[in-house]
Amino acid sequence: MAVAELTSPASAYTHTTTRLRSSSQLSLSSTHLSLRFRRSFSPRNTTITCSINQVQAPVPVQTQKPKDKSECFGVFCQTYDLRAEEETKSWKKLINIAVSGAAGMISNHLLFKLASGEVFGPDQPIALKLLGSERSFQALEGVAMELEDSLYPLLREVSIGINPYEVFEDIEWALLIGAKPRGPGMERAGLLDINGQIYAEQGKALNAVASRNVKVIVVGNPCNTNALICLKNAPNIPAKNFHALTRLDENRAKCQLALKAGVFYDKVSNVTIWGNHSTTQVPDFLNARINGLPVKEVIKDHKWLEEEFTEIVQKRGGVLIQKWGRSSAASTAVSIVDAIKSLIIPTPEGDWFSSGVYTNGNLYGIAEGLVFSMPCRSKGDGDYEIVKDVIFDDYLLKKITKVLT
Numbered sequence: 001m002a003v004a005e006l007t008s009p010a011s012a013y014t015h016t017t018t019r020l021r022s023s024s025q026l027s028l029s030s031t032h033l034s035l036r037f038r039r040s041f042s043p044r045n046t047t048i049t050c051s052i053n054q055v056q057a058p059v060p061v062q063t064q065k066p067k068d069k070s071e072c073f074g075v076f077c078q079t080y081d082l083r084a085e086e087e088t089k090s091w092k093k094l095i096n097i098a099v100s101g102a103a104g105m106i107s108n109h110l111l112f113k114l115a116s117g118e119v120f121g122p123d124q125p126i127a128l129k130l131l132g133s134e135r136s137f138q139a140l141e142g143v144a145m146e147l148e149d150s151l152y153p154l155l156r157e158v159s160i161g162i163n164p165y166e167v168f169e170d171i172e173w174a175l176l177i178g179a180k181p182r183g184p185g186m187e188r189a190g191l192l193d194i195n196g197q198i199y200a201e202q203g204k205a206l207n208a209v210a211s212r213n214v215k216v217i218v219v220g221n222p223c224n225t226n227a228l229i230c231l232k233n234a235p236n237i238p239a240k241n242f243h244a245l246t247r248l249d250e251n252r253a254k255c256q257l258a259l260k261a262g263v264f265y266d267k268v269s270n271v272t273i274w275g276n277h278s279t280t281q282v283p284d285f286l287n288a289r290i291n292g293l294p295v296k297e298v299i300k301d302h303k304w305l306e307e308e309f310t311e312i313v314q315k316r317g318g319v320l321i322q323k324w325g326r327s328s329a330a331s332t333a334v335s336i337v338d339a340i341k342s343l344i345i346p347t348p349e350g351d352w353f354s355s356g357v358y359t360n361g362n363l364y365g366i367a368e369g370l371v372f373s374m375p376c377r378s379k380g381d382g383d384y385e386i387v388k389d390v391i392f393d394d395y396l397l398k399k400i401t402k403v404l405t
Contacts, residue, residue, distance in 0.1 A: 094125045094156055096211075098171040100202065101178025101220065102130030102160070103139035105326070109333035110175070111143065115152040119337050120344065127157035131167040131178060164205035172211045175336060176202060176230070179220025192225060199226040203233025215382055216242045217339055219332065224276045224356050228371045231358065240383070244356025246273040246281070246373040247342070248328070248335035253283040253313045257290065260309070261298050267291050272375040272390070273354040275403035281373070282399040283313040287390050306395060346380035352387045353377075363388055367404060 097114060099107055111128065113119055120126060128147070132140040140160045147158050161167045168174065179195045199218070206214060214237060218227035227244040231237070254268040261267075269292075272284040285305045290298040299305060320328050342353040352375040359370045363386055366372055375387040392400075 092121075092124045094127055095120065095173070096127045096129060096171045097173040097175065098129040098131060098168050098210075099175045099177060100131040100164070100167075101176075103132045103136040103143055104177060105329035106177050106219065106332045106336070107143070109330045110177075110336055111147065112150065113333065113337055115147055115150065115155040117152075117154045119340055122154075125154050125156045127159070128155065129167045129169075129171060130158065130160045131162065131164055132160065133162055133178075137162060164202050165209055168202075168205045169209040170211060171206075171214055173340070174202075174206060174210065174214055174216040175219065176216065176226075177219040177336075179226070192222060195220055195222070195226055196229050199230040200233050203230035206230070207234035207236050210237070212237060213382075214241060215343065217245055217336060218243065218356075219245045219336060222276070222278065224278075224371045224373075227356060228358075231371075239358040239360065242358060242371070243339065244277060244371050244373070245332075245336060245339055246277050246354045246356050247339040248332055249273040249277060249281055249283065249313060249316075249373075250354040251331070251335055251338065252316045253285075253288075253309075256309055256312055257285065257288060257295060257299070260301075260304065261290050261295075263290060269348075269351045270375075271354070272352070273373045274396075274400050275373055277356065277373070279314045279318070280403050281314055282396070282403060283310055284375075284390075284396060285309060286393055286396050287375075310399075342376075343378050343382050343384060344380055345378075347377040351377075355384070357384070357386070362386055364400075366400075372403075 099111065099114075101107055102111065107130075111130075114126060114128065117124065130140055130143065137160075144158050144160050147155060159167065176199070179198060199220070206216065216227070216230065216234075216237075218230060220226055223244040223246075227242050231239045231242040234242075250271050250273050253271050253273065254265055257268050257271070258265045267290055269289050271288045274282040274284055285295045285299075288295045296302060296305065317328060339353075339355065342355070347353065354373050355376050356371045356373040357376065359366050359372045359374075360368045362368070362372075362374065364374070366374075375390060376384040377387055378384040
């Protein structure tokens with residue numbers, strides 16, 4: 001899975017806010033933005049620890065800030081206040097969404113899907129809070145400018161910054177993409193030292209300033225471990241609210257089953273990814289269905305299922321890196337959208353989706369205290385339950401057990 005540019009703690013940070021303000025009847029002539037720049041004094045560094053590999057991350061200490069310094073760009077000098085009428089007959093209440101690694105390739109695809117209404121719906125206004133790094137800050141300004149120029153009526157605010165304690169304030173969704181990317185020949189384990197520090201810091205920031213019911217989707221690799229580090233540093237947020245993205249692996253598995261069976265993707269359902277987003281993952285064909293029938297009844301080549309299918313899905317990301325020279329971006333963005341929709345739209349009856357979730361209280365005897373991908377269902381309220389009605393055979397049990405050893 002692709003990861004975006006490194007988001008890291010900084011000795012000083014800059015925060016830029018771009019707000020779209022108009023009346024509840026938005027029109028082209030009234031779609032304007034204002035840009036504000038704020039700087040703070042250099043934060044002091046303290047040390048926090050996580051029970052996962054004793055990951056340490058510097059935590060910015062809030063210091064007194066100077067007065068805002070405003071700078072406007074052309075037509076964006078004019079502002080319109082929407083704060084007084086967030087809820088009208090035609091608009092829902094604004095929701096706040098944070099995206100880390102916002103100047104990276106994945107975000108370049110994802111942000112415009114979010115702003116267009118494709119994800120949360122055509123009547124749901126949103127505020128985007130974009131987290132980057134000192135190195136990427138100029139690119140982050142460019143991202144904000146593109147969002148402004150796109151004139152999305154649902155996009156009420158865009159704020160950018162490199163301090164998670166500011167960017168994560170009051171957010172209801174955290175899409176944590178920012179991390180050191182995996183290059184050719186690099187194993188995910190090699191990313192842990194650097195990315196673990198990033199996610200420990202971000203977990204602390206979420207714990208301090210985010211909504212108590214914030215939903216967190218971790219994309220940066222190794223995403224299962226990063227999600228666990230993040231939730232361990234956010235004890236005031238329910239552990240159930242943290243997800244490691246394995247939806248891309250599910251989508252890849254559905255693609256391969258559809259190709260083998262000679263059907264279109266929408267005929268494939270009930271696909272589960274067990275374990276980690278890594279080459280140890282277990283794509284489950286035993287419980288999967290094609291046109292409502294068990295996969296093994298449709299695809300008679302069981303040797304292909306047990307050997308080639310599993311290996312293709314496990315290694316798909318690595319093969320893509322070899323061919324393209326970088327991790328997947330567009331397909332990862334699509335899978336993030338799918339993961340969000342799975343939580344805000346009721347799961348179709350009889351079906352389920354894959355997500356890396358906290359194992360405490362799981363039904364399958366999987367060790368507790370992990371983030372492990374399992375089949376889930378949702379009523380569309382942002383919550384989920386782990387599916388009960390799955391079957392296991394010796395092959396599947398052996399594969400899942402191997403992940404845990």
